[in-house]
Amino acid sequence: MSDDGTWSDESDWEFSDEGFEGEDAESFAPPPVVAIVGRPNVGKSTLVNRILGRREAVVQDLPGVTRDRVSYDASWTGRRFVVQDTGGWEPDAKGLQQLVAEQASVAMQTADAIILVVDATVGATSGDEAAAKILRRSGKPVFLAANKVDNEKGEADAAALWSLGLGEPHAISAIHGRGVADLLDELIAVLPTASEVAPAPGGPRRVALVGKPNVGKSSLLNRLAGAERSVVHDVAGTTVDPVDSLIELGGKTWRFVDTAGLRRRVAQASGHEFYASVRTHSAIDAAEVVVVLIDASEPLTEQDQRVLTMVIEAGRALVLAFNKWDLVDEDRRYLLDKEIDRELAQLQWAPRVNISAKSGRAVQKLVPAMETALASWDARISTGQLNNWIKEIVAATPPPVRGGKQPRILFATQATARPPTFVLFTSGFLEAGYRRFLERRLRETFGFEGSPIRINVRVREKRKLKPR
Template sequence: MSEYEIETVGMDTVDVGAEVGADEGPAPVVAVVGRPNVGKSTLVNRILGRREAVVEDVPGVTRDRVAYDATWSGRRFTVVDTGGWLPDSSGLAAAIAEQARLAVDLADVVMFVVDATVGATDVDEAVVEILRRAGKPVVLVANKVDDVGAEADAAMLWSLGIGEPHPVSALHGRGSGDLLDAVLEALPEEAPAETFGEVGGPRRIALLGRPNVGKSSLLNKLAGENRAVVDAVAGTTRDPVDELIELGGREWRFIDTAGIRRRHRENQGADFYATLRTQSALERAEVAVVLVDAEEPLAEQDLRIVSMVIESGRALVLAYNKWDLLDEERRHYLEREIDRQLHNARWAPRVNISAKTGRHVEKLVPGIDTALEGWGTRVPTSKLNQFFADLVNSHPHPVRGGKQPRVLFATQAGVRPPRFVLFTSGFLEEGYRRFIERRLREEFGFEGTPLDIAMKIREKRGKGRK
């Protein structure tokens, strides 16, 4: 195969030797708050090392919380930029202040930004009182300290009584490293890394679903007592709740999650953070049980949650709740909906249950086991390449522009989820890649797991070579 030169086209480059590493868990949240126009968004851009947050010399440019992934000294955290905080405001300003309050309530650490050139104002004093009541670790940021001469202004902020002011210039970067070191010190102690499939450890299951679909009811039924808040009002659960539950004679770690709302509502109120927490729970899980209300037609939120699981590479089980309430007509239409709308997840095990009565919840165990087995399946390279040799001979790729791309060699790069790299003589069309995935599943199973199929195109060097 030395006559070929490797070129990767159309898909992500894959490290063939890579395996799934440790599960890092959810990143802690750092909220950046302060009154309008003290430089919060400029500071966020400085922390990120790129221009992400909108910056303008006009108060109130940032109206909603916006979250960004950041790292410092190898530690991950989520930075939440908030609008200017005026505690006694009204109208739009009051809505912005409420966003900032939510950020404080759900953050692990608060960065309180003050304009050192102006000094502590009455508004700053009022914010400090609210921060004290919140009881969260606060890092006081004295911004706009552009030179040594201005450090005396920063020292005056000791008067706020919330600890040492950290002098920085968000605009020029002065002091930002020391500030971030202080933020890392204030963050909660990092949880030890968890490895998938840890020997003796309970397998981790995320319960996902749109609001009020019955996730907490199912968790309570499995736990045998009321552990999670259950209310007919959608969105009662805001944060993930972990429960060690014995089911089918084994112990499992269930992560109940806040319901995911429609996309246009994600940035409103605590639902913004509910989505963040749901994504974090999914990162911590090995398999996701997506609960669907069988009484109602499949909604866009249901499909999006399933897509989230597939994109995250986690194993998947579909659980249809309230199945005992369905009549024959609804069951008929549901089957059609599933076939038409969930075509991208036909490989997922399906369990029909009733979270309220507990009917058939024990069938979750074989469904989860099946999904986890598929998630960890590895095909020997020799068997995989024999499969592709037979496939290419019996169903070759269509000829396009006088050329017919072929799969020259294949390898499984990893598991959890199964990842394959195909070395090809040309670009494989999407339809043919879907055909390959379907045949892989028919041959080797992979029930309950998404498959990641990448290709590396090898262009021939020179002309006329065979």
């Protein structure tokens, strides 16, 4: 025992796989999902923002602004969960509304609990009744939020919604916060600690094509599909909404999402352009692997960097596709190599394919690149193998001394895949530079080509002796 009353022998902190599973596995389990559903313009996105305590979901006084499912991390009284904002649901919807209805229906199937939002000032419509009928059969906990209740008259309007057969209506005002805390208390009481809704195994892998406007995303999709699936026009920003296409490549079916081009700054975009950039974020989140298209014929831009940052922050598998290669001469190739070395040095792990969507040059090389990136993204390293590797690395290059003490890495485990996420339990803080060093060495040993890697550090406090 040291002078400060702590154990100087740190061996009692070290623990086995079994001990880790019992103590920390739950914190890595996927949090439960809460879907917010309802007709257009009943205040779903406003309620999402109220739950999050910040303005994240797009709110506009027009029906149908939220057109697809968008997920946000949230917490209430210390409990983590995911809020899924959905497009407005309408029975017998046509066109855009049909897509919106499909999104909401999927949310109903993939959520652990559901909040149906109804405009109490309007009362129960045929759309609300149709939604309630589906939800009653879902077998999930369903909460009826009677929104826009700001006074006593509103309370009476809310009470009339008992007719939907979903139990007691929760009178709330999403815009003012009235009644939302009580709703969340009841929601948390029935939510499982971890999501019980696992994504269906198998199925086409999801690919998002992203990049700045007019970089050739629609042309590439059409080239891959062998058909005019997307509107192609040489005016930047023709594609506003994502268009899903099931395409067979390399003997497999892939689900491609052709996304709207990102604007220079979201704040500078207006109207449909603003929503296009929001949808692109959503497409990245919905994808498993993202193909980032870069115009090889022009210098790399800040927009290109922003797109890449978004993909990495979302933790998706990544392939770099340098398009318009037919326009690249020897001089441009030399300059491009310099730009890549200078500006994409942190992305040496991403597979790079030089293509021409217009001529079809090398587009067939995208499939093996995507398969490589996805294999890395799905990869798992056993705890024993990882700890043996860590011991060798630390013996050769120990962590730098901090505050006069050298931190020890006591135990390592891969918490999750998709992307590979590692947790290091240590006796002290590990410098960012050392974490980057570990990432480089992980890649050298285990590959992970095409996938971001996350390394989290948990400092284990020493146990103090109780005074006798």
